[in-house]
Amino acid sequence: MAGKPPVGDPVQDAPEVTPPQESAVGAAAIGHALRTGQEQMGVRRTARTLLRVNQHDGFDCPGCAWPEPDRPHTFEFCENGAKAVAEEATLRRVTPAFFAAHPVADLAGRSGYWLGQQGRLTHPVYLAEGADTYEPVSWERAFSLVAEELTALGSPDEAVFYTSGRTSNEAAFLYQLFAREFGTNNLPDCSNLCHESSGSALTETLGVGKGSVLLDDLHRADLIIVAGQNPGTNHPRMLSALERAKDNGARIVTVNPLPEPGMVRFKNPQTVRGLARGGTPLTDLFLQIRVGGDQALFRALARRVLDAHDAGARTPGGRSPVDEEFVAEHTHGYEEYAAAARAYGDAEAERATGLTAAEIDRAAELVLGAEKVVVCWAMGLTQHKHAVPTIKEIVSFLLLGGHVGRPGAGVCPVRGHSNVQGDRTMGIFERPAPAFLDALEKEFGFAPPRRHGYDVVRAIRALRDGDAKVFFAVGGNFVAASPDTEVTEAAMRRARLTVHVSTKLNRSHVVTGARALILPTLGRTERDRQPGPDGRGHDQFVTVEDSMGVVHASRGRLAPASDALLSEVAIVCRLARAVLGEASATPWEEFAGDYARIRDRIARVVPGFEDFDARARRPGGFTLPHAPRDERRFPTATGRANFTSGPVTCPEVPEGRLLLQTLRSHDQYNTTIYGLDDRYRGVRGGRRVVLVHPGDAAALGLADGAYADIVGEWHDGVERRADGFRVVHYPTARGCAAAYYPETNVLVPLDSTADTSNTPTSKSLVVRLEPAASTVEPDTTV
Numbered sequence: 001m002a003g004k005p006p007v008g009d010p011v012q013d014a015p016e017v018t019p020p021q022e023s024a025v026g027a028a029a030i031g032h033a034l035r036t037g038q039e040q041m042g043v044r045r046t047a048r049t050l051l052r053v054n055q056h057d058g059f060d061c062p063g064c065a066w067p068e069p070d071r072p073h074t075f076e077f078c079e080n081g082a083k084a085v086a087e088e089a090t091l092r093r094v095t096p097a098f099f100a101a102h103p104v105a106d107l108a109g110r111s112g113y114w115l116g117q118q119g120r121l122t123h124p125v126y127l128a129e130g131a132d133t134y135e136p137v138s139w140e141r142a143f144s145l146v147a148e149e150l151t152a153l154g155s156p157d158e159a160v161f162y163t164s165g166r167t168s169n170e171a172a173f174l175y176q177l178f179a180r181e182f183g184t185n186n187l188p189d190c191s192n193l194c195h196e197s198s199g200s201a202l203t204e205t206l207g208v209g210k211g212s213v214l215l216d217d218l219h220r221a222d223l224i225i226v227a228g229q230n231p232g233t234n235h236p237r238m239l240s241a242l243e244r245a246k247d248n249g250a251r252i253v254t255v256n257p258l259p260e261p262g263m264v265r266f267k268n269p270q271t272v273r274g275l276a277r278g279g280t281p282l283t284d285l286f287l288q289i290r291v292g293g294d295q296a297l298f299r300a301l302a303r304r305v306l307d308a309h310d311a312g313a314r315t316p317g318g319r320s321p322v323d324e325e326f327v328a329e330h331t332h333g334y335e336e337y338a339a340a341a342r343a344y345g346d347a348e349a350e351r352a353t354g355l356t357a358a359e360i361d362r363a364a365e366l367v368l369g370a371e372k373v374v375v376c377w378a379m380g381l382t383q384h385k386h387a388v389p390t391i392k393e394i395v396s397f398l399l400l401g402g403h404v405g406r407p408g409a410g411v412c413p414v415r416g417h418s419n420v421q422g423d424r425t426m427g428i429f430e431r432p433a434p435a436f437l438d439a440l441e442k443e444f445g446f447a448p449p450r451r452h453g454y455d456v457v458r459a460i461r462a463l464r465d466g467d468a469k470v471f472f473a474v475g476g477n478f479v480a481a482s483p484d485t486e487v488t489e490a491a492m493r494r495a496r497l498t499v500h501v502s503t504k505l506n507r508s509h510v511v512t513g514a515r516a517l518i519l520p521t522l523g524r525t526e527r528d529r530q531p532g533p534d535g536r537g538h539d540q541f542v543t544v545e546d547s548m549g550v551v552h553a554s555r556g557r558l559a560p561a562s563d564a565l566l567s568e569v570a571i572v573c574r575l576a577r578a579v580l581g582e583a584s585a586t587p588w589e590e591f592a593g594d595y596a597r598i599r600d601r602i603a604r605v606v607p608g609f610e611d612f613d614a615r616a617r618r619p620g621g622f623t624l625p626h627a628p629r630d631e632r633r634f635p636t637a638t639g640r641a642n643f644t645s646g647p648v649t650c651p652e653v654p655e656g657r658l659l660l661q662t663l664r665s666h667d668q669y670n671t672t673i674y675g676l677d678d679r680y681r682g683v684r685g686g687r688r689v690v691l692v693h694p695g696d697a698a699a700l701g702l703a704d705g706a707y708a709d710i711v712g713e714w715h716d717g718v719e720r721r722a723d724g725f726r727v728v729h730y731p732t733a734r735g736c737a738a739a740y741y742p743e744t745n746v747l748v749p750l751d752s753t754a755d756t757s758n759t760p761t762s763k764s765l766v767v768r769l770e771p772a773a774s775t776v777e778p779d780t781t782v
């Protein structure tokens with residue numbers, strides 16, 4: 001395929017490699033946090049900003065969705081949260097003069113890292129049809145341009161409205177309302193690329209597509225299984241919760257093809273033990289699983305639980321390993337599942353997992369020794385063809401022991417973006433529940449469209465095929481985050497108009513439709529002042545929902561990056577009025593002026609949000625109801641929690657090929673690259689690395705330090721290549737390899753998606769490594 005997009009940095013990439021670390025966080029992490037902050041925003045602003053992170057009167061960290069404890073520590077942030085804050089609170093600026101100096105063709109030749117480093121966007125800018133440079137545009141004209149293109153469409157379904165998970169509840173609610181008044185359910189979001197598989201699996205089995213544990217359950221668990229997740233980098237504050245659980249006597253099993261340092265030993269920067277002594281060893285048992293082997297592992301564990309049950313074993317608390325009362329009273333499909341699990345042989349499990357039967361026995365002993373089991377997971381489980389059956393398998397495994405709706409036990413999908421869960425609760429979903437649409441209809445007096453809309457993959461196909469012509473995004477970096485980069489970029493370029501509401505410059509701004517707009521917006525850290533009920537000017541707050549269904553307020557304090565910025569809420573309201581005109585009876589102006597009015601409406605539409613505005617003002621916010629967790633009630637099709645007994649599968653890899661997973665380094669937030677180091681894994685100064693087991697590398701004739709091209713092999717016959725990766729001999733599971741996203745998104749076929757959830761299979765790509773003709777010369781000039 002021709003013309004590789006420069007999402008990576010081949011020029012400046014010159015990775016240096018040392019062995020991976022054996023612990024994570026510690027004092028060094030605080031040093032890194034403060035240094036990044038000071039580089040971007042100076043000493044005083046760093047101190048002022050970081051002290052406000054995740055405090056009851058401060059802003060919600062724009063990093064991950066991990067919940068805050070009831071009494072937050074003064075430094076309730078982590079190194080990577082600090083980097084996320086510094087990226088937003090940076091003093092660097094992208095002004096109209098910057099655009100005048102950098103035509104789009106110039107920007108399109110830059111790396112994503114370089115684009116992000118230029119700073120905050122200050123003014124709305126417009127790329128006219130045929131023009132080569134973005135020019136300043138008034139907000140008025142920007143909205144009328146969007147209105148012009150949207151109203152010219154043959155059908156509202158020719159527009160796509162994307163959301164990334166940083167958008168507040170208030171903005172998200174209004175955005176979906178606008179899209180539906182306009183007439184479409186085309187509301188794809190980053191969740192489609194992320195935890196959609198969790199949502200699909202949990203909705204079908206438990207009736208609620210969210211996790212069933214609260215922070216306190218984690219603290220009280222006897223056994224925590226962390227599968228397919230790297231919290232040391234992506235959810236560092238989770239390590240404090242795991243440490244606390246360990247102090248209370250919990251055991252931890254880590255399931256991962258990589259020995260991630262954060263799960264090995266945690267040096268808590270908030271304690272003396274963490275800073276001065278050796279830290280806490282977190283993992284009791286490390287299962288170095290083959291990529292995609294998790295369904296097999298949980299089925300094999302279930303068989304052992306059943307065997308122990310049949311043999312009359314008892315847990316330390318005197319319970320039988322299968323919670324018969326719970327199973328009889330609350331579940332459906334047990335007999336069939338038990339039969340399937342009993343028939344599941346170790347030979348098959350060993351082949352799929354790459355583990356020995358003895359290792360699985362050891363894990364089963366820990367399960368049988370626990371009264372309360374929690375399973376946590378993230379992208380290592382959701383981005384496979386069989387992701388949904390894998391997560392259903394976890395549910396079945398937990399149901400056996402009655403570990404749902406029991407304090408200290410449950411399912412814990414750990415979400416990514418800080419409000420990705422809230423956006424879905426607010427109706428950002430291409431397949432909305434009829435009850436949600438009924439409630440919208442009743443409250444706002446219009447007939448919402450009932451046809452399902454496009455998810456991310458379907459939106460790309462629609463753009464590619466000319467079925468969608470306008471692409472509008474609130475946040476995110478659609479072209480870099482999506483699969484099959486070249487296909488996605490070509491699809492975007494076919495659009496009539498592409499619009500991005502953004503804080504920072506990214507690749508999606510420079511791969512445009514015929515016309516393009518960049519609309520700069522306030523970030524979480526910034527003061528958001530609106531007229532208020534009396535028109536005199538009041539600071540607004542917004543709300544977010546964390547990974548455990550706790551909704552709370554977020555208040556920015558910093559002066560906005562530029563006077564020309566509008567809040568996301570204001571942008572959506574003005575856009576809605578420009579597009580819908582007086583035909584819309586929704587009081588958009590009132591909503592923009594006073595966010596409490598939006599919360600009043602959310603309270604009347606979304607279950608669990610009664611008295612929303614008042615409860616959001618309480619310190620710590622409030623917890624949404626969750627029927628399985630609170631009352632062991634399962635609103636599924638059968639009215640019970642469902643066991644699933646389908647076949648166990650795993651990725652099949654031909655001889656001489658590897659199974660590549662695409663993951664995050666320690667120095668990035670999704671497509672935002674903070675720097676070129678992956679400290680814990682021992683990689684510095686570059687991102688084009690591919691981690692391979694020394695045994696596999698030897699078989700392929702690739703020395704450590706050699707350069708190779710990664711070539712994807714998928715049954716559509718298209719050759720997808722990512723060239724010039726430094727081979728790193730690394731202790732990953734045999735037959736597996738790992739490389740960073742988004743550089744490797746060129747390798748993910750658009751049509752290779754998870755069954756049911758349609759999430760791209762970014763964690764299981766069959767590839768071959770071809771020795772590269774020449775190595776890449778280091779260039780430190782950047």
Ligand SMILES: Nc1nc2c(c(=O)[nH]1)N[C@H]1C(S)=C(S)[C@@H](COP(=O)(O)OP(=O)(O)OC[C@H]3O[C@@H](n4cnc5c(=O)[nH]c(N)nc54)[C@H](O)[C@@H]3O)O[C@H]1N2
Pocket residue numbers: 063064065080081194227228229230231233234235255256257258260289290291292293294378379380381415416417661662663664665666668669670763
């Ligand atoms: N600093 C920082 N924080 C972030 C993000 C970020 O980019 N940077 N991103 C945010 C977002 S949107 C998300 S979704 C989360 C992502 O959080 P994670 O899911 O932790 O992110 P990944 O880097 O994709 O890591 C996947 C992990 O799963 C393992 N894995 C891969 N394949 C398999 C498998 O088949 N089985 C098992 N058992 N393990 C496997 C990998 O080795 C790796 O440890 O983090 C959020 N927080």
Ligand SMILES: Nc1nc2c(c(=O)[nH]1)N[C@H]1C(S)=C(S)[C@@H](COP(=O)(O)OP(=O)(O)OC[C@H]3O[C@@H](n4cnc5c(=O)[nH]c(N)nc54)[C@H](O)[C@@H]3O)O[C@H]1N2
Pocket residue numbers: 164165166167190191193194195379416417474475476477478481482501502503504505506521522523524568662663664669670671672741742744745748762
């Ligand atoms: N190969 C591969 N691909 C993946 C993944 C993977 O593991 N492997 N992971 C997937 C996952 S889990 C996810 S969640 C997606 C992420 O997909 P996205 O959410 O689309 O991407 P991000 O990189 O998080 O978006 C970063 C941009 O968001 C904008 N932004 C930041 N803060 C704000 C704000 O407050 N408001 C607004 N309006 N804009 C803001 C900035 O302009 C920034 O450039 O990528 C997915 N893609």
Ligand SMILES: [Mo]
Pocket residue numbers: 190193194195415416417
């Ligand atoms: Mo995500």
